[in-house]
Amino acid sequence: MKESPVRYPSLSSKFPLGPFTLKNRLIMAPIVTGMETTVNISVIRDFYEKRAAGGAAMVTVSEAIIDKGGRRFAYEHAFTEDDVALHKPVVKAIHKHDSLAVLQLEHLGIDADVQVAISTVSAQSRVTGRHGWPARNTELKRLVDLYGRVALLAIEAMYDGVEIDGSGSGLIADFLSPVTNRRLDEWGRTQLARFKLALDVVRSVRKSIGENRLIGFRFNLCEVHAKGADWAEIKRLIQMLRMAGVDYLACDFGNRYVPMPMKGYAVAPGAFFDDYMALSEIAEMPVVFGKELASMEKMEAIAAMNDAAIFEVAEPLIADPAFIVKSLSGQEELVNACTRCMIGCIKKNNHPNEPISCLVNPYLFESQEVLEKPAARPKEIAVVGSGIAGLFFSLTAARRGHKIHLFEKSEKIGGMLRMMGRIPGRELFLPWLERIEKELESLGVVIRTNTPATKELLTERHFDEYVIAAGATPRVPDIDGIDSSNVLTYEELLADQMAVGDRVAVLGTNTIGLAVARYLACGQREVAFSDAQAWRNAWGIGSVKENKGGVLGVIPEIAPPVRQVYLMERNEEETKQLLYIRTKLCDWKWLRMKGVQTFRGVNFELIDNYSIHVSRGEHHRDPVTIPITHVVVCWERSPNRSIYYALLTAGKKVHSIGTCAEDSMNRNLVSISSEARLLALKL
Incomplete structure (x- = not known):
C-alpha cells in the first residue's frame, strides 16, 4: 500500500539539537501553569505528558526558581534537592514519548514577589509596586553559583x-x-560588563x-526602546554566549517599559x-521561533529554507494537547483551536490553588473522562x-447522557460571544x-x-x-434625552448590526465599552491585526537588524x-481598575x-439628536x-431573571447561571x- 505524502516534511523532519536529536521541529514553550509547587505531582505530570504525547519534540518545563529572592509568586520556593524526586x-x-525535557531556570529580579527585591539599580517594579535595590557584587556571585547548582x-x-x-x-x-x-561597576559600566552576569551564569x-x-x-532580542541594544x-552577545556553551537561542520582545501587546488577539x-530570521543568520546555532506563530504553511516554508529554525508553541498546546x-x-x-483570547492562560494571581485556565479547554489539569461520568439518571x-x-x-x-433542549431567541447560537x-x-x-x-x-x-x-x-x-x-x-x-432616536445599546449595534454615523459616543469604559469602541473605530476588520508588517508599522516597530532597539x-x-469615537465614563475609578489589566491597557x-x-x-x-452635553465634578x-x-x-x-422567577413560582426545579445569575461588565x-x-x- 502506497504511503500518503507527509504534508509538512520540513517541520516533521528530525532536527539535531546539541548532543540530542528532536523527533520534529515543533517544541513546547515554557508555560507558567500555577501548578509548579503542587504536591500532587500526577497533575503536572499528566499536563506535560499529554503535550509530549501530542507531538512536542521538546518540552520546556517552567519554572525552577533559583533563589527565594527571585520568586514570581509569594507561595513559590527555590528549587532544592527535595524537588528532584x-x-x-x-x-x-x-x-516515554521520545521527547526531550528541559527545565527553565528563573530569577525575577526587581519583579520578584519579595519584600526586598534586587535589581541592576535602584528602581520601582511596575508589577509589584515595590522598590528594587542594586544587587551587590557578593550577591551576584552567589547567584551565579546557584544557577550551576540548580542546573x-x-x-x-x-x-x-x-x-x-x-x-x-x-x-x-x-x-x-x-x-x-x-551601573558603573564591573557588572554594567561597559557593554561587556552588561554581558558579565549572563555569561558567568552560562x-x-x-x-x-x-x-x-x-x-x-x-533573551530579549528586541526591547522596542530607543535606548535598547543595536545589532552590533x-x-x-550571541557570539559570546555560543563560546560560553549555549546550544540554542530563544527570544522575547519588549520590556516592562513598553505598554504594547506582545501576544494574543491584538498581535x-x-x-x-523577520527578526527571528535575521538572528538565525548570525547565530551559528539553532534559533527557536516563537511568539505569535503564523500558519503551518508559513512555518513549513521557513523550515524548508532555514536549517537553524525550530518553532515553539504555547497557547495552541494549552487549547489542544x-x-x-x-x-x-x-x-x-x-x-x-485557540481563540487567542488571552483570558485565562497567563498566571496573574498569587493564589497557589488557582492555576491557569482555558476557555476552549476547561480540563487542563483534570480528566474529562473521569469528571464527565455518565449520569446516574439521565434527565x-x-x-x-x-x-x-x-x-x-x-x-x-x-x-453525561442528559437530554438537552436549548432555547435561543436569536437566529444563531452564541449570545454575547457571537x-x-x-x-x-x-x-x-x-x-x-x-x-x-x-x-x-x-x-x-x-x-x-x-x-x-x-x-x-x-411548561x-x-x-x-x-x-x-x-x-x-x-x-x-x-440621562435627559436617552430616549432619542440616535441612542442605541451595544446589543443593538453588534447583534442587530444597526448602522451608525461618523461621530459616535460610547458610554461606559469597561470590557464591552473598549470592544465596542474598537469595533466603531476600526470597522469589522483591522488590517493591523492580521498583517504582520501593518502591525509593526502601527506600533512603530522596525527591524532589529536595522533599527536600534527595534x-x-x-x-x-x-x-x-x-x-470619530468618543469613549466616556462617569466613574474614573472603574477605568483605573480596568487599566490595571495589561491586555486592557494595550487595548x-x-x-x-x-x-x-x-x-x-x-x-x-443631555443627549439630543446632534450632540451630547457633559460636565465635570459635583x-x-x-x-x-x-x-x-x-x-x-x-x-x-440587568440580569434577565423574569423567566427564572416565573418557573420558580410554578414550582419547577430551576437554576440560573452566568450573567443571568450575577452580572458584571468585566466578568x-x-x-x-x-x-x-x-x-x-x-x-
Whole structure:
C-alpha cells in the first residue's frame, strides 16, 4: 500500500539539537501553569505528558526558581534537592514519548514577589509596586553559583538540559539591557560588563552539567526602546554566549517599559518572524521561533529554507494537547483551536490553588473522562440562552447522557460571544462557535433558535430541570434625552448590526465599552491585526537588524479610523481598575492611537439628536457640547431573571447561571463557563 505524502516534511523532519536529536521541529514553550509547587505531582505530570504525547519534540518545563529572592509568586520556593524526586516522574512521562525535557531556570529580579527585591539599580517594579535595590557584587556571585547548582539538580532529576531565562524583566534581562543597566561597576559600566552576569551564569551551568547536556538561553532580542541594544551588540552577545556553551537561542520582545501587546488577539500572526530570521543568520546555532506563530504553511516554508529554525508553541498546546500531531498529520480541522483570547492562560494571581485556565479547554489539569461520568439518571433538561454559560452547560450535560433542549431567541447560537466575534481581533470566536454547534448536534441536543422562551412554552412538556442562562440586558441610564432616536445599546449595534454615523459616543469604559469602541473605530476588520508588517508599522516597530532597539524612529503608520469615537465614563475609578489589566491597557492605547477621544469622570447632562452635553465634578463645571451622530450605551446590565422567577413560582426545579445569575461588565468568560460546567457535573 502506497504511503500518503507527509504534508509538512520540513517541520516533521528530525532536527539535531546539541548532543540530542528532536523527533520534529515543533517544541513546547515554557508555560507558567500555577501548578509548579503542587504536591500532587500526577497533575503536572499528566499536563506535560499529554503535550509530549501530542507531538512536542521538546518540552520546556517552567519554572525552577533559583533563589527565594527571585520568586514570581509569594507561595513559590527555590528549587532544592527535595524537588528532584518530585520532578523525576514528570521527566519520565515526557521521555516515554521520545521527547526531550528541559527545565527553565528563573530569577525575577526587581519583579520578584519579595519584600526586598534586587535589581541592576535602584528602581520601582511596575508589577509589584515595590522598590528594587542594586544587587551587590557578593550577591551576584552567589547567584551565579546557584544557577550551576540548580542546573545540576535538574540533571539529577533526569532533565536533558536547562534553559536560562534572560528575557522579560528578569534579573539577567535587566543586566543585559542598556535601558535598565546603568551601573558603573564591573557588572554594567561597559557593554561587556552588561554581558558579565549572563555569561558567568552560562559558564557556571556548563561547568556543572558537562558537555552532554543542553543549555538554552532566552533573551530579549528586541526591547522596542530607543535606548535598547543595536545589532552590533546583539551579534557580539550571541557570539559570546555560543563560546560560553549555549546550544540554542530563544527570544522575547519588549520590556516592562513598553505598554504594547506582545501576544494574543491584538498581535498579527508572524509579527516577529523577520527578526527571528535575521538572528538565525548570525547565530551559528539553532534559533527557536516563537511568539505569535503564523500558519503551518508559513512555518513549513521557513523550515524548508532555514536549517537553524525550530518553532515553539504555547497557547495552541494549552487549547489542544494534540495540536502538533494533528497539524503535522494534516488533520487541522480536528484541532480544538485557540481563540487567542488571552483570558485565562497567563498566571496573574498569587493564589497557589488557582492555576491557569482555558476557555476552549476547561480540563487542563483534570480528566474529562473521569469528571464527565455518565449520569446516574439521565434527565430531560431545558436550557434557556445559548451564550457561553448555556453552551458549556449543554455540552457537559449532554456528554453525561442528559437530554438537552436549548432555547435561543436569536437566529444563531452564541449570545454575547457571537457579538464579540464581530470585534476586530476576536474573529476566532466565530469558528469556535461553529465547532460547538456541530458537537451539540452530534450529542443529540435539540437546538431551537428564533424561539423566545416563555413560561407557557417551557411548561407545555415535562422537563426534569430548567437551567436559565438568559444573560443580561443593557441597562439604560437616567440621562435627559436617552430616549432619542440616535441612542442605541451595544446589543443593538453588534447583534442587530444597526448602522451608525461618523461621530459616535460610547458610554461606559469597561470590557464591552473598549470592544465596542474598537469595533466603531476600526470597522469589522483591522488590517493591523492580521498583517504582520501593518502591525509593526502601527506600533512603530522596525527591524532589529536595522533599527536600534527595534524602534523605527518615525511617526507610526496606522490606518485612519472608520469614524470619530468618543469613549466616556462617569466613574474614573472603574477605568483605573480596568487599566490595571495589561491586555486592557494595550487595548486602551490602541484606541488612543486610532484617534479615540476619552472623557473620564464626567457628568452626562443631555443627549439630543446632534450632540451630547457633559460636565465635570459635583458642581458640574466646564460644560462641553460634543457634536455626535449616535450614542452607544455600554452601561451596567440587568440580569434577565423574569423567566427564572416565573418557573420558580410554578414550582419547577430551576437554576440560573452566568450573567443571568450575577452580572458584571468585566466578568471573566472562563469563570462563567466554569460555573456552567460545574452545575452540569452536579445534575
